Amino acid sequence: MKIDILGVQAFVAIADFGGFQKAAETLHITQTAVTQRLRNLEDFLGVMLIERTTRSIALTSIGEDFLPQARRLLQELSSTLSEIRETGKAQRGDVALACVPTVGIQYLPQVIQAYTARFPDNRIKILDHASSRVAEAVQRREAEFGISLAGSMHPDLVSVPLLEDQFVLVCRDDHPLAKRRSLTWTQIQPYPLIFSGDVNGNRALLDSYLGDKSADLNLQFQYDVQRSATAVGLVASGIAAAIVPRLAILKGSYPRLRIITLKEPTISRQLVLITRKAGHLSPAAQALYDMIRTGR
Structure with a gap:
């Protein structure tokens, strides 16, 4: 059913101000427009709401019964629209975002803290998924937006660069390589390694960077796990060294861990912000998106 808000507004104004001219002045339209709006409403309802003479107007019995309901309808609509408008201005609301787990370990927490300080009433839902998910x-x-690895995107999605995340070797302080500040990929060949692999697309990314060089390498991937956090935990237990993105290592969480730069080549993965091409972020989500993009 189509609700004739303009007609209801005209009817209430005529009743409240006692005539068409005063109603027109209040609504900032012509008297002819007020008359037409009332006529349209009466035609739609199939009843007369106001009796007109050349000198006066009076509400019909149906008009008198309808007037308090009409006033309540306009008031509720006005309150609802004002609430939506103020919510938009205040950037209030719930936000759902998706991200690869490593972003949630190190990069995202400081932004979330800053966002919560500015918008303490907003709730945030974080879906930590593999990149494809x-x-x-x-x-x-x-999710309204996501943080994932750069790559081919569905045509309905668009991405913007966020940051580079370098692959490093992480080992415990009693590992033979613990005192090294940097290593080449060739130099880590003799040592058992943990790799957090295919679920996050890391294996394919490393293979694409190493290219033909991988044929000459014989990396000892003795342990294969799904997530980088698991690999870091195993390293902390002394199982073996691991190749992980730098963001997977939360500073201070494992005091005995050592991070060693890998070079020749230096390999990084590009993290991107993903949104729907034709979508519009809610004010609350837009505020968080902007803070993540700027890092503050």
């Missing part, structure tokens, strides 16, 4: 969550509207 991040894009899927945004596409399916499970």
Whole structure:
């Protein structure tokens, strides 16, 4: 059913101000427009709401019964619109975002803290997924935006660069390589390694960077795990060294861990912010998106 708000507004104004001219002045329209709006409402309802003479107007019995309901309808609509408007201005609301787990370990927490300080009433839902699932969550509207690895995107999605995350070797302080500040990939060949692999796309990324060089390398991937956090935990237990993105290591969480730069080549993964191409972020989500993009 189409609700004739303009007609209801005209009817209430005529009743409240006692005539068409005063109603027109209040609504900032012509008297002819007020008359037409009332006529349209009466035609839609199939009843007369106001009796007109050349000198006066009077509400019909149906008009008298309808007037308090009409006033309440306009008041509720006005209150609802004002609330939405103020919510937008204040950037209030719940936010859902998807991200690869390593972002949630080190990069995201400081931004979330700053966001919560500015918008303490906003709730944040974080979906930590593998890279492919991040894009899927945004596409399916499970999340308003996402943080994932750069790569081919669905045509409905768009991405912007966020940061570079370098792959490093992490080992415990009693490991033979613990005192090294940097190593080449060739130099780590003799040592058992933990790798957090295919679920996050890291293996394919490393293979693409190493290229033909990988044929000459014989890296000892003795342990294969799903997530980088698991690899770091195993390293801290003294199982072996691991190749992980730098963001996977939370500073101070494992005091005995040592981070060693890998070079020749230096390999990084590009993290990107993902949104729907035709979508519009809610004010609350836009505020968080902007803070993540600027890092503050």
